[in-house]
Amino acid sequence: MPRATVAIVDLNALRFNYRRAEALASPADTMAVVKADGYGHGLEAVARSLADLTACYAVACIEEAERIRRVGLAHPVVLLQGVHDPEDWARCGEADFEVVIHEPGQLEALFARASHPMPTIWLKVNTGMNRLGFAPGDISGVIERVRRRPGIRLRGLVTHLACADDPEHPMNACQIGLMTALQSEFPELQFSVANSAAHYRDGDAAFQWTRPGIMLYGGAPLQGKTGQELGLQPVMTLQSNLIAVRELQDGETVGYGATWQASGPRRMGIVAIGYGDGYPRHAPSGTPVWVRGRRVPLIGRVSMDMIAVELTDVPNAQPGDTVELWGRHVSVDEVARRSGTISYELLAGVMPRVPRRYIDPVS
């Protein structure tokens, strides 16, 4: 018998969330961001199940783009971080990988390979994130240089918002304003600004293409919200089971560091999941888990392969019972918030030893 620990991935929920992103983005088109193994859900399964809905995928690197090709999908794939090795340029041209160029060296490397089939490119504009991109004032010069090279198709301009998870932050309007100005200068180009969070604005960030990631997987892109509060369905249910149940006497402690102590007689259980599976080690006592139709608190420290939960209010709980760590009853956003992180990190951090089990779309 295998361990019961599993990540159940509901591809119906994924498709529901994609349609929701698409509706919020309309009339802009939507590229599905499937980097980091589809935010931990399995890149191949995610890409396949969105194939009839999306016109385009976006990934971080060429290795991820190749995985999309290997399952037979021919959609354009945008490499958000560009190519890391100049040798990869030829492959991008052949494979219809659209490359985001963010610095002059990448442009030189592309120009040096002028004889190969040329890929479609996007230029990244640094509107304030200050990670990657050309300064807005340099863009027209860069566009001019690209246009002097025959064969290169420049599709458009991309930027990334630094503070979209806080809709009130003044930086949003500032970054969007810089792109609006560039759009009036270059109306023939396509623009892409919005990550998931910006789908919840009034449309000012939509431009021609949006790039939803976390919302496709049901995670909330806005601070202080859960995905369900934003009309999204959780895609992953991380579950395991109880492998031991015990009674504690007043004053007994649980787990490493003896950080949790029973005040009075208590019932507790051990669940077969830990940080070795990607459950966050920083989840504090009190983080909810779902057992027999109710939320019960995590107690003590998270171990590599197990956690302890309090079962005093669930007297009939017994070894073998299913436990939901996150999913429909316990939001991954809530577990993330309590653990001092974001749902992105929890979802993308589910370890390979946790098997993914897929619920196939019903069409």
Ligand SMILES: *Cc1c(COP(=O)(O)O)cnc(C)c1O
């Ligand atoms: C990851 C990423 C996205 C998707 O962001 P979400 O917040 O998950 O929607 C969009 N654009 C770029 C450039 C990214 O790196």
